[in-house]
Amino acid sequence: MSSEIQKILTTDGIPLEESLKKAEKKNKIKAFLLVCPLLLFLIITYVFPIGDMLFRSVDDRMVTNMLPKTYKAMERWDGKELPDEEVFEAFYQDYKLLVEKKTFGKLATQLNYEKNGFKSILKKLQRKLKKFEEGNYKEQIMDVHKRWANVEYWRAIKRRAPAISYSKYLKGMDLIEDESGSITQVPEDRRVHRVLWLRTLEVAFFVTLFCFLMAYPIAHLLATLPMKYSNLLMICVLLPFWTSLLVRTASWMILLQQQGVVNDFFVWIGLVADDNRPEMMYNKTGTYVAMTQILLPFMVLPLYSVMKTISPSLMRAGKSLGGTPFVAFWKVYFPLTIPGIGAGCLLVFILAIGYYITPALVGGASGTLISNQIAFHMKSTLDWSFASAMGLMLLAGVLAIYWVYNKLVGVDNIKLG
Amino acid sequence: MSKNKEFVKFEKVDKSYDGKILVVKDLNLDISEGEFITMLGPSGSGKTTCLMMLAGFETPTNGEIYLDKNPISNIPPHKRGIGMVFQNYALFPHMTVYENLAFPLRVRKMPKDEADKKIDKALSMVSLSGFENRMPGQLSGGQQQRVAVARALVFDPSVVLMDEPLGALDKNLRESMQYEIKHIHESIGVTVVYVTHDQGEALTMSNRIAVFNDGKVQQLSSPDQLYERPVNSFVAEFIGENNTFAGEISDISSDKCKVKVNGGEIIANPISVKSKGEKTTVSIRPERALINPKGGMDNNHKGKIEEVIYHGDHTRVRLSLLGNSDFILKVPNSSENLDIKLGNTINIGWNSQDARALDPK
Numbered sequence: 001m002s003s004e005i006q007k008i009l010t011t012d013g014i015p016l017e018e019s020l021k022k023a024e025k026k027n028k029i030k031a032f033l034l035v036c037p038l039l040l041f042l043i044i045t046y047v048f049p050i051g052d053m054l055f056r057s058v059d060d061r062m063v064t065n066m067l068p069k070t071y072k073a074m075e076r077w078d079g080k081e082l083p084d085e086e087v088f089e090a091f092y093q094d095y096k097l098l099v100e101k102k103t104f105g106k107l108a109t110q111l112n113y114e115k116n117g118f119k120s121i122l123k124k125l126q127r128k129l130k131k132f133e134e135g136n137y138k139e140q141i142m143d144v145h146k147r148w149a150n151v152e153y154w155r156a157i158k159r160r161a162p163a164i165s166y167s168k169y170l171k172g173m174d175l176i177e178d179e180s181g182s183i184t185q186v187p188e189d190r191r192v193h194r195v196l197w198l199r200t201l202e203v204a205f206f207v208t209l210f211c212f213l214m215a216y217p218i219a220h221l222l223a224t225l226p227m228k229y230s231n232l233l234m235i236c237v238l239l240p241f242w243t244s245l246l247v248r249t250a251s252w253m254i255l256l257q258q259q260g261v262v263n264d265f266f267v268w269i270g271l272v273a274d275d276n277r278p279e280m281m282y283n284k285t286g287t288y289v290a291m292t293q294i295l296l297p298f299m300v301l302p303l304y305s306v307m308k309t310i311s312p313s314l315m316r317a318g319k320s321l322g323g324t325p326f327v328a329f330w331k332v333y334f335p336l337t338i339p340g341i342g343a344g345c346l347l348v349f350i351l352a353i354g355y356y357i358t359p360a361l362v363g364g365a366s367g368t369l370i371s372n373q374i375a376f377h378m379k380s381t382l383d384w385s386f387a388s389a390m391g392l393m394l395l396a397g398v399l400a401i402y403w404v405y406n407k408l409v410g411v412d413n414i415k416l417g
Numbered sequence: 418m419s420k421n422k423e424f425v426k427f428e429k430v431d432k433s434y435d436g437k438i439l440v441v442k443d444l445n446l447d448i449s450e451g452e453f454i455t456m457l458g459p460s461g462s463g464k465t466t467c468l469m470m471l472a473g474f475e476t477p478t479n480g481e482i483y484l485d486k487n488p489i490s491n492i493p494p495h496k497r498g499i500g501m502v503f504q505n506y507a508l509f510p511h512m513t514v515y516e517n518l519a520f521p522l523r524v525r526k527m528p529k530d531e532a533d534k535k536i537d538k539a540l541s542m543v544s545l546s547g548f549e550n551r552m553p554g555q556l557s558g559g560q561q562q563r564v565a566v567a568r569a570l571v572f573d574p575s576v577v578l579m580d581e582p583l584g585a586l587d588k589n590l591r592e593s594m595q596y597e598i599k600h601i602h603e604s605i606g607v608t609v610v611y612v613t614h615d616q617g618e619a620l621t622m623s624n625r626i627a628v629f630n631d632g633k634v635q636q637l638s639s640p641d642q643l644y645e646r647p648v649n650s651f652v653a654e655f656i657g658e659n660n661t662f663a664g665e666i667s668d669i670s671s672d673k674c675k676v677k678v679n680g681g682e683i684i685a686n687p688i689s690v691k692s693k694g695e696k697t698t699v700s701i702r703p704e705r706a707l708i709n710p711k712g713g714m715d716n717n718h719k720g721k722i723e724e725v726i727y728h729g730d731h732t733r734v735r736l737s738l739l740g741n742s743d744f745i746l747k748v749p750n751s752s753e754n755l756d757i758k759l760g761n762t763i764n765i766g767w768n769s770q771d772a773r774a775l776d777p778k
Binding site: 311313314316317318319320321322323324325327328331332335336 | 472473474493494495496497498499500501503504505507508509510511520521524525568569572578
């Protein structure tokens with residue numbers, strides 16, 4: 001019985017494993033209690049809101065709850081021709097109740113998302129509702145407006161029946177489920193989101209690239225300069241960190257506007273004509289410039305922390321073995337900085353993809369990103385479920401990038417400091 | 418085959434980093450082809466700076482360095498063709514042992530099969546065949562050291578520089594590596610310039626040793642000369658153990674002088690003293706002073722035993738002698754010397770040839 005022989009006992013005869021568990025138990029409880037506040041905080045402020053967002057983005061019970069009788073009556077309707085009297089009567093009763101409670105406006109908004117023109121016919125119906133007589137509601141409603149006799153509007157109501165809907169996600173990709181239930185693209189003049197997604201990716205990519213190109217030499221300098229200069233340089237790199245984001249963005253507005261400092265300088269050195277000052281703000285240029293400056297420290301710091309660990313004798317070894325300075329750099333130094341490059345790029349890209357304030361202030365119409373669209377739906381149209389859906393799509397995108405990155409470079413290779 | 422006596426030549430080389438202090442002062446040094454020369458000195462004595470100037474990582478402030486008669490001050494490091502072993506090995510951590518060794522051959526565009534042969538040869542020379550695919554991080558310190566040596570030799574450089582290569586190893590490994598490097602040098606005949614602050618290492622390995630202090634070469638000679646015949650008190654102090662007496666010359670002839678010290682007079686060998694009345698430091702190696710000399714020695718003194726330290730094969734005895742209470746004797750462990758007891762007074766004698774009157778400290 002080898003297993004019995006292998007079981008090691010303590011001097012008191014208790015199995016060693018058990019004894020170890022007992023001894024460690026107190027430490028484990030202590031450790032858990034220490035992280036408990038943070039854990040609770042995370043659950044309340046992070047896990048719960050994201051869960052809520054996920055739910056909100058697919059939750060579609062609003063219309064269902066407002067028109068309970070209608071949907072009950074619609075269960076037997078096949079959706080091919082106009083529904084019969086029963087559905088019309090149920091709709092009349094539901095709508096009357098909403099009018100009495102003065103909440104019919106919400107219904108109008110919701111149904112208008114589904115089918116344009118719903119708002120006006122619902123308003124008209126509300127005005128005519130008082131004159132309605134008992135019986136034959138179908139004809140009375142159809143008399144209010146000819147669209148009520150159009151079967152597509154009734155199909156639109158029926159489409160809102162399920163409690164869960166992915167239509168917001170389709171909308172985020174400029175797709176729509178049409179009347180027949182197949183997924184098609186929205187008309188060309190309404191395709192706004194795909195442009196924004198692509199622009200967001202493009203801006204994030206180029207901001208990451210610019211940050212990398214600028215941060216690499218700075219980080220190298222930081223890592224190789226003598227302490228007294230490198231500390232000063234480090235403060236210069238970190239100084240923007242200590243300045244409010246709004247202040248920094250505002251100062252870029254001062255610098256970049258058409259009558260701003262940079263343009264004045266260009267005119268002064270004769271690079272551009274005074275009456276032909278280039279537009280550097282309220283477009284993509286402004287977004288690029290300001291975001292690169294703001295995100296630069298996030299690239300510098302991981303690069304610096306990696307470069308700091310690379311012994312200068314490695315470059316010397318590369319040179320003494322016959323490599324030109326470029327070969328020594330490219331074959332020896334550069335590969336060793338890849339963990340820092342990976343960490344910096346991932347950090348900057350993920351921050352850039354969800355950046356909001358800077359593009360909102362200096363981006364103008366052609367420089368706004370998907371996050372500005374999300375904010376727009378949160379604050380202006382109050383279509384929270386659509387905003388949630390786009391937020392989750394953004395999150396999924398970030399996770400996908402992280403996954404690809406992990407496959408390519410390996411997360412273990414990331415070094416943040 | 419006549420060997421170039423001035424294969425590497427430092428000519429009037431000065432080096433200053435800040436324009437105020439000279440780290441290397443007027444260095445003149447000839448290294449002949451195939452020689453193993455060690456630059457030995459305390460830290461801050463300028464030895465590593467000399468090595469870095471030879472490798473091309475530092476430029477001389479003044480003077481010129483010649484490699485095989487060509488001035489090299491304006492040649493960048495990668496064109497000098499000098500192999501170098503660094504203090505912390507400087508193996509490329511992201512490359513395998515094979516790739517590390519292939520690096521100098523690849524940048525020289527050597528065909529792969531030829532390169533493979535050279536790498537095989539270099540690895541077998543340091544007895545690491547079969548380690549080609551290991552990463553440096555998977556090797557022990559001694560193995561990394563050997564890879565570094567193999568990498569510095571694999572492209573057949575005319576000179577190999579070693580900058581305290583054994584500093585990070587433990588004592589036993591350091592000793593075996595010393596022999597290994599020495600044997601490699603003997604078998605391939607490459608010129609080696611070795612930097613260390615460990616005198617044992619320098620004595621074991623080198624053909625010649627240049628003792629550095631304060632930016633200057635204090636003495637350049639073979640290990641035995643250095644030990645037996647130090648030319649000044651710094652070298653005498655730095656190399657091996659040493660008993661010293663500070664005194665003043667009271668009489669001097671061509672090969673002998675009398676030195677008046679605190680508690681008496683010593684007959685010594687005048688090395689760097691010329692005239693009567695000069696201050697001097699007399700240096701005597703511990704093993705050159707004998708207990709109860711059998712006669713024929715021109716210095717005979719009585720000393721009191723202050724301390725006895727047992728060292729296994731020998732015993733170290735601290736005496737107070739002629740006013741010096743730190744006079745050390747090394748007594749071989751044999752049956753003759755059993756009367757060494759604390760507090761005893763014994764007769765000590767040495768030849769005047771072994772008592773070297775050097776410059777005052």
